[in-house]
Amino acid sequence: MNLLTLSRAASPAALIAVRRAIGTGVAVAAVIATSIGAAQEAQTFTGVISDDQCAKDGHAAMRMGPTDAECTKICIVAHGAAYVLIDGNEVYALSDQKAPEAFAAQKVIVTGTLDPKTKTIRVTSIKAA
Template identity: 50%
Template structure:
């Protein structure tokens, strides 16, 4: 019985760590889904300016904003729709790759 329980927990841990693909828009943690409060146009410039001011690149998937562990790659995708592959740990995606979405 103990072996079965340990096996179930081990499998659950491995499944939780499996990479997943998230689709959304590269934003920043401060503005999230609404860049209007900063009054900076376009959104890509707002994202870049906010990150330069200390905010973190994040992914907005429609309703959730996830911080990204990779803070270099998102720079070229600011304000654009992307696919992020990685593992979700709390509210942070441990990024494996970021590619443009169609």
């Protein structure tokens, strides 16, 4: 049965239901196509692991600990800061907040996908540079 035959034989309520189903299917297909098109490939970023408090205002006068690594870790725990990657003048939030701890204040290579709107890297790996 084709759509023309269905339209002659079906009630108006049935036709509305069919149209809604077709409309929903088209909308779902459009969303899937958009998300596939928007999928990004992994990139690599090289920089230093720090915390977002130091990255924002560089509170050197409030240094927390004897080393940069200790300062970063203390800021994370004591001040609710989050690990970030500082790459030149850019500061990127990191989706993974566990792996960066081992690399606090170290130069690293982060692999992941960047959300340019939020400047967040969805981390797939971190290794020493």
